[in-house]
Amino acid sequence: MTPNPNQNFTHEEEVEDWTKPSGVLFESDVTTDDGALSTYTGEFKQAQAWKRPLVWGNIIIFTVTHLASLYGGYLLFTDTKPATMLFAFVMYCLGMLGITAGAHRLWSHRSFKAKWPARLFLAILNCISFQDSIYYWVRDHRMHHKYSETDADPHNTSRGFFYSHIGWLLVRKHPDVTIKGKGLDLSDLHADPIVMFQHKYYYYLMPLGCFILPTLIPWLCWNETLASSYFVAAMFRWCVQLNMTWMVNSSAHAWGGKPYDKGMNPSQNSFVSLMTFGEGWHNYHHVFPWDYRTAEWGGYTLSHATLLIDLFAKIGWAYDLKTVTPEMIKKRSQRTGDGTHELYGEKVVPSVAKKIM
Numbered sequence: 001m002t003p004n005p006n007q008n009f010t011h012e013e014e015v016e017d018w019t020k021p022s023g024v025l026f027e028s029d030v031t032t033d034d035g036a037l038s039t040y041t042g043e044f045k046q047a048q049a050w051k052r053p054l055v056w057g058n059i060i061i062f063t064v065t066h067l068a069s070l071y072g073g074y075l076l077f078t079d080t081k082p083a084t085m086l087f088a089f090v091m092y093c094l095g096m097l098g099i100t101a102g103a104h105r106l107w108s109h110r111s112f113k114a115k116w117p118a119r120l121f122l123a124i125l126n127c128i129s130f131q132d133s134i135y136y137w138v139r140d141h142r143m144h145h146k147y148s149e150t151d152a153d154p155h156n157t158s159r160g161f162f163y164s165h166i167g168w169l170l171v172r173k174h175p176d177v178t179i180k181g182k183g184l185d186l187s188d189l190h191a192d193p194i195v196m197f198q199h200k201y202y203y204y205l206m207p208l209g210c211f212i213l214p215t216l217i218p219w220l221c222w223n224e225t226l227a228s229s230y231f232v233a234a235m236f237r238w239c240v241q242l243n244m245t246w247m248v249n250s251s252a253h254a255w256g257g258k259p260y261d262k263g264m265n266p267s268q269n270s271f272v273s274l275m276t277f278g279e280g281w282h283n284y285h286h287v288f289p290w291d292y293r294t295a296e297w298g299g300y301t302l303s304h305a306t307l308l309i310d311l312f313a314k315i316g317w318a319y320d321l322k323t324v325t326p327e328m329i330k331k332r333s334q335r336t337g338d339g340t341h342e343l344y345g346e347k348v349v350p351s352v353a354k355k356i357m
């Protein structure tokens, strides 16, 4: 990164061209000495009137999925063996790590480098959570950061909670997502044979990881009923996994403090962090997306993905782990934060995250 200390922008001169990227995506995007773009991003938020063509296939699939998972929730409390409950929980954890440590921190933001055994492991885990191939996930996520909260952001929060949670999957993409997406650099993904293999064979690998094995293992290994195996370990677990991940786009863009930048919607949300293994420190993450921890506080307790990456680093599978210096955090927090930062803010509030770091 080459910081430019001369970029002290003011609110007036900043906003004229909303077609510019509105958010930092990688460390290399930063153009100020405290981790920001040299343009002010707060005014880029917009949601122009747009006739949204419905995608009926997805509407039906997600309706059926949620109904099936409700039945799975009923079976969980009435007719499921403890071994199956534990198995579903483990599958939840593994699938979530495939998203957080894999698709998000490794492939979307390149916040650390990983040798092939780690990439293969994460690509396998990624199939368990069925959120599309790593390639498509990263493409959407890079658009989310680069054009954050504009019409080119696939789950643009400016269109409301429901849209940013699941609504964006029920309608065709806004034309700006496609138009601006053409300029997105995905060459690093094309150069990764594991990502491209997973992408090419996704619709063979994903059903195995998300539905077939989670159903067969409890049924065959400890004589669970086929209904509980399928509706609890596959459908219920998958649906909760989906909704918790979507909460990063909805809840963590709506509720929580903004100690690093009050000019954006992403917020510090500990519940979302707990459920997604560390992705709820979203104000921090949108300000410093290249930090492999996606958080300043919280340690391993509220970021199990960080624990996994550190374990990888210990055995030599991960290296070049990127973080942010305390000086940069301090500078940015004092300039654009909402005053709730645990160390630098004037409106200090008791923080669970800081206490358990």
Ligand SMILES: [Zn+2]
Pocket (backbone or CB within 6 Å): 144, 248, 249, 253, 266, 282, 286
């Ligand atoms: Zn976000």
Ligand SMILES: [Zn+2]
Pocket (backbone or CB within 6 Å): 104, 108, 109, 141, 145, 285, 289
């Ligand atoms: Zn991100």
